[in-house]
Amino acid sequence: MPMTDDRIVNHKDVSMDGVLVQEMIKGDRELVIGLTRDPQFGPCVMFGLGGIFTEILNDVSFRIAPLENRDALEMAREIRGHKILDAFRGKPPVNMDILCQALISIGNIGVEFEQIKEIDINPLIINGDKPVAVDALVVLNNSHLNI
Secondary structure (H helix, E strand, O other): OOOOOHHHHOOOOOOOOOOOOOOOOOOOEEEEEEEEEEOOOEEEEEEEEOOOHHHHHOOEEEEEOOOOHHHHHHHHHHOOOHHHHOOEOOEOOOOHHHHHHHHHHHHHHHHHOOOEEEEEEEEEEEEOOEEEEOOEEEEEOHHHOOO
């Protein structure tokens, strides 16, 4: 059963229903995965270096959804910083099965739900050998909303 601290939830200047506490994820490698809906090609999956490096280095790869495993592997290997996925400094290599499944799933979401305009998961931190979504943004296309 979730518990809340009344000092946080019932502060006189703040109105909220509760507090979400999540595990602190640490990792030395940050990636980004996402989806954008191109007017010509439809849903396209993005993969690249994440965190601040997404904007600074613009080291990303795109594929039209839906993806197959080979597409996801190609995306991972075609970014300039692909060696970040390999073992280094005593860290294990990224679990490519899990990473590929994440890319495939993002593409499937874009194919299945036309109302999703874009998805941005940044950073996707590598914790041990597993990618963990730390922050995500989903933007809906208002013209397709059925409320």
